[in-house]
Amino acid sequence: MTILIILLLTLISSPLSEKPLTFDFGNSADKTRDWVLITDNVMGGLSKSEIIYNANSILLKGDISLDNFGGFSSIRTKFSQLDLSQYEGVKIKFKSTKQHFAFTLENSQNWTRPNYKNNFHSNKDGTWMEATLYFKDFQENVIGQPTGKQLNLEKLKNIVRIGIITTKKEAGPFSLEVDYIRFF
Secondary structure: HHHHHHHHHHHHHHHHHHHOEEEOOOHHHOOOEEEEEEEEHHHHOOOOEHHHHHHHEHHHEEOOOOOOOOOOEEEOOOOOEEOHHHHHOOEEEEOOOOOEEEEEOOOOOOOOEEEEEEEEEEEOOOEEEEEEEEEEOOOOEOOOEEEEOOOOHHHHEEOEEEEEEOOOOOEEEEEEEEEEEEEE
């Protein structure tokens, strides 16, 4: 009996039994709704965006304006504590209107501190794709400007927010629909 209990405890605590960290979007009860919209309006920009929760996805759509030094829209989690150090990267199942986006990692609530980005985009309108982004390829940015430095992987232990942001400063409509975000 003791051997059976030890074997059971070993299987339960085994990394193979751990479920990967996943944000699986949609309207059902087990989906997440703790994402917030942040646009260039925080700096006086005039872009318009909205978040729509569909049955199996989240949709970020709107119209980017370059007026008043604007030019971006994003969705981000509320501030919390995430240790992503056990993962190599992130997979995002999405479809968009041939737009360019970046997945972002923040390790400070101070917006003037560096954050980290890795770009992804779709070559086909309205086609589901999966982007695979490795943390070793994330670039450091300060207030939207690249510094030329890579993400120090030690910073993955203290991530306070993740997100997705438009990366091309092009005026006009855009949309990004995300089925899931899964760390691997």
